[in-house]
Amino acid sequence: MHCFLLVSGGVGYNSRVKYITTPIYYVNAEPHIGHAVTTLAADMLARFWRLNGQSTYFLAGTDEHGAKIAETARKAGKTPQALSDEVSSQFQVAWQALNIQYDGFIRTTDPNHEKFVQQFLQDLYAKGHIYKGEYKGLYCLGCEEFKAATQLVGGTCPVHPNHNLKKVAEETYLFKLTAYRQQLTALIERNEFRISPPERKNEVLRFIGQGLKDVAMSRKNVAWGIPLPWDKEHTVYVWVDALLNYLSAAGGSVFEKRPSWPPTLQLIGKDILRFHAVIWPALLLAAGKEQPREIFAHGYFTVDGQKMSKSLGNVITPRQLIDRYGLDGARYLLIKHFSANDGDITFERLDNVYTSELANNWGNLVSRVGKIVQNADLTYHHGNLELKMDEMQQKYKEKFNALDPSGALDVLQGRVSELNGYIEQEKPWTQADPHRLGEVVTCLVENVLALAVLFSPALPTTSARVLADFGSSLDQIDCATLGGVSHATGKIVKPIAPLFPRLLKKSPVSGGQ
Ligand code: MSP
Numbered sequence: 001m002h003c004f005l006l007v008s009g010g011v012g013y014n015s016r017v018k019y020i021t022t023p024i025y026y027v028n029a030e031p032h033i034g035h036a037v038t039t040l041a042a043d044m045l046a047r048f049w050r051l052n053g054q055s056t057y058f059l060a061g062t063d064e065h066g067a068k069i070a071e072t073a074r075k076a077g078k079t080p081q082a083l084s085d086e087v088s089s090q091f092q093v094a095w096q097a098l099n100i101q102y103d104g105f106i107r108t109t110d111p112n113h114e115k116f117v118q119q120f121l122q123d124l125y126a127k128g129h130i131y132k133g134e135y136k137g138l139y140c141l142g143c144e145e146f147k148a149a150t151q152l153v154g155g156t157c158p159v160h161p162n163h164n165l166k167k168v169a170e171e172t173y174l175f176k177l178t179a180y181r182q183q184l185t186a187l188i189e190r191n192e193f194r195i196s197p198p199e200r201k202n203e204v205l206r207f208i209g210q211g212l213k214d215v216a217m218s219r220k221n222v223a224w225g226i227p228l229p230w231d232k233e234h235t236v237y238v239w240v241d242a243l244l245n246y247l248s249a250a251g252g253s254v255f256e257k258r259p260s261w262p263p264t265l266q267l268i269g270k271d272i273l274r275f276h277a278v279i280w281p282a283l284l285l286a287a288g289k290e291q292p293r294e295i296f297a298h299g300y301f302t303v304d305g306q307k308m309s310k311s312l313g314n315v316i317t318p319r320q321l322i323d324r325y326g327l328d329g330a331r332y333l334l335i336k337h338f339s340a341n342d343g344d345i346t347f348e349r350l351d352n353v354y355t356s357e358l359a360n361n362w363g364n365l366v367s368r369v370g371k372i373v374q375n376a377d378l379t380y381h382h383g384n385l386e387l388k389m390d391e392m393q394q395k396y397k398e399k400f401n402a403l404d405p406s407g408a409l410d411v412l413q414g415r416v417s418e419l420n421g422y423i424e425q426e427k428p429w430t431q432a433d434p435h436r437l438g439e440v441v442t443c444l445v446e447n448v449l450a451l452a453v454l455f456s457p458a459l460p461t462t463s464a465r466v467l468a469d470f471g472s473s474l475d476q477i478d479c480a481t482l483g484g485v486s487h488a489t490g491k492i493v494k495p496i497a498p499l500f501p502r503l504l505k506k507s508p509v510s511g512g513q
Contacts, residue, residue, distance in 0.1 A: 017057075018049045019259040021246050021266045024061035024106065027087035028072040031094040033334060033345070034308060036318045038267050038298065040331055041338040043100045044405045045265070047457035051474075057259035059249050060095060061106035062088040066238030068141050070224035080224045084109055094318050099327060099460055104255045106245050116248035117241055118229045120287060121217070124175070125230055129286045135172045135216045138165040144238050146216055159271065162311070172216040173234060180282040181212050187281065193291040195277050196403065197340045200270065200297045204277040215279060243280045247289065263292040265403075270297040296403050299342040316345070325354050328459040329500055332358060335458050336406045351503055357409075361416045362455070363500040366466050368420070369444045370496035372428050373470075376437060385443045387418060389450050396454055405458070412454055419447055445470065453477055462499050469496050 022042045025035050039060060046058040064084040073083040088107055095102065106113060124130050138147045142160030146168075151157070157165060185208055187193040188201060195201040218234035219225065225235025250261045268276050276295050284291055303314045321330035324347075333350050337343055392415045399408035423444070431437040449472060456463035456474065467473050 017055045017260050018046070018265070019057045019059070019250070019261070019263045020046055020049075021059045021263050023268050023272060024063040024108065024242055024245050025091060026063050026068065027084045027091075028068055029310065030087065031091050031318060032308060033316045033318055033321065034269070034301070035091075036094070036098060037301070037334050037338050038269060039095060039100055040098060040334045041298070041405055042267050043098075043102070044335055044457045045400070045403075047101065047460065048400055051453075051457060057104070057257075058102045059104050059106060059246065059259060060091075060100070060102040061104075061245055061249075062091055062108070063238070063242045063245075064088065064107055064109045065225040065235070065241050066144050067219070067222045067224070068144055068238075070222070071141065073224075081109065097322060097327075098318050098331060103257060104249055104259070106249050106255075108241055108245060113245060113248045114226045116251070117226050117236055117244050120244060120247070121236065121240075122229045124283075124286050125173075127286070129176050129179075130173050130217060131176070133172060133174045133214075134170065135174075136169045137167075139168045140165055148213075170220045171234075172220065173218040173228065173231070174214040175217040175240070175279075175283070175286070177215050177279065177282050178212050180285050181208060183285055184208055184278065184281055187291060188277070193281050194294040195273075196294060196296045199340075200273055200277075204273065207274065208278065212278070239275050239279065240283070243275060243283065246292075247284075262290040264294070266292050266295045268295060268297050269300055271300065273297045297340075299339050301337055301343040301345050303345050305344055321350070324503070324505075325350070325358075326500065328462045329354055329358055332409070332458055336409065338406055339404075354500065355503060357413050358500040359498075359502055361413055361420065362451070363498055365416050365420055365423075366448060366452075366469075366499055367496050368423055369441075369448050370469065372423075372441060373445060376428065376441060385446060386439075387415070387422060387443055387447055389447065393450075393454070409455075409458060412451055415447065415451060419444060449477070465499065 020042050022038045025031065042058055042060075046056050049056040062084070064080075069083065070080050073080040076083060078086075084107070092105060095105075108114075121130065135146060138152075139145070140147050140157040140160055140163065142163050143157060147157060147165060152165075153161075157163065184193075185205065188195055188205060188208075195204055215237075217237045217240045218228055218231075219237055220234050222235050222238075225238060226241055228234040228236060246263060246266065247261070249255060250259045266276065273295075276297075281291050302308065303316060306312055306314060308315050318330060318334075321333060324330075325333060333353060336353060337345060392411060395411045396408050399405070399411055422440075426440045428437055428440050428444075431440065449467065449470060452463045452466040452470075453474065464474065467477075
């Protein structure tokens with residue numbers, strides 16, 4: 001038996017209980033593929049863990065308070081709550097359309113979350129971790145962040161160069177972040193709170209090394225937020241409210257089925273690293289809570305070389321990709337863009353990957369093997385497969401452990417190419433020896449079934465179809481060992497329809513009309 005899928009490796013990865021999170025997205029704009037990339041990577045990891053029998057909780061959600069949301073609502077002539085309800089449900093609909101299987105969806109306007117945040121901060125205040133002071137300086141509404149001069153480029157926020165920074169001078173409550181400098185450094189250096197990839201860890205250590213300042217944790221003139229329990233003239237600073245979602249989902253009885261603390265893995269984009277790697281762990285230290293095991297910050301992508309933005313008119317929505325590439329096609333192409341590094345998206349490149357990897361490689365293999373099985377009159381010969389699965393499975397598993405789901409897909413594609421080559425070489429349709437034919441077809445079918453199982457975290461719908469077409473199902477195969485692959489082979493119950501139909505139309509952006 002190949003015992004390959006049991007995950008081991010990084011801190012916390014042996015634990016049977018997994019808790020994975022994504023950022024909760026602002027409700028000022030509709031979901032786009034930037035949000036979808038992080039959420040799909042989490043979905044693929046969560047499905048991989050579940051497939052291996054590990055108890056997994058995947059949390060998603062929306063970030064609904066603060067001045068930016070209030071401002072967007074005002075411009076749209078809506079109340080902030082109405083805007084939040086509308087856009088939060090757009091996110092839920094988009095995730096459903098992408099077949100994202102989250103276990104909980106948290107909204108920061110949920111009264112249970114609000115109560116939890118108030119209680120949490122009241123405790124910190126009572127313990128002396130929060131004090132009254134003043135904030136004087138610049139504020140970027142786009143980032144919802146107080147900006148130090150060192151964070152500006154040419155006097156503006158590099159992420160929102162078109163927005164004016166707002167000068168603020170206001171009374172605020174400050175959280176004693178400076179008290180945690182040494183503890184934070186030690187936790188991060190020792191990987192007790194792991195920041196990945198390593199360059200992000202170094203970036204955070206450098207930042208902490210330059211010295212920290214206490215951070216404002218309340219706003220006096222922002223009405224759309226959670227009131228501070230001890231001073232109702234203030235609302236909780238939106239980032240503190242938002243970061244606490246991960247904890248309130250676990251302890252704030254927002255849900256019936258809750259994750260267990262601490263998170264195994266928190267996926268974020270590199271833009272929000274400091275909040276998650278400095279303020280967040282310090283809040284947890286102050287409250288005496290265990291730290292998340294790992295934070296992974298992925299790179300950012302551009303579209304046709306430019307930042308994706310409403311004003312440039314180049315925002316791509318998940319729906320556009322589903323319409324063009326199908327559900328699993330869209331999932332696959334987005335997961336391929338989850339990377340520690342920055343990248344660029346063009347429709348031309350998406351078309352190429354779809355065609356070469358899905359239509360011409362994996363889809364083609366499935367239909368060729370289906371035809372061979374249908375046309376041959378054979379007896380299966382199990383046992384000594386020429387293309388064994390252990391090594392490929394091992395590499396696939398390693399990519400998951402390295403949080404490289406795109407790399408895991410590449411490993412599978414490598415095997416798919418080998419199998420297509422094997423068909424060319426063996427030409428089963430010319431094979432006169434029935435024993436040899438049985439061996440070749442067994443090798444092909446067992447590999448196709450194994451690949452369908454291994455592709456299933458990324459391609460759940462098409463994998464289920466392949467397994468069904470070959471007379472099997474995920475229930476019949478022990479996913480941790482791939483046991484059952486050899487018993488299920490070969491019963492083609494219906495002709496195999498193309499999994500990934502060819503693209504007909506020219507691509508919408510780069511390919512022209
Ligand atoms: N609400 C905060 C997060 C609070 S978490 C406690 C926020 N929201 S956001 O709507 O702006 O989403 C930011 C996240 O969206 C990024 O960290 C990243 O995960 C994802 N992305 C948004 N645009 C992206 C790209 N262009 N490329 C890759 N990821 C992108 O910040």
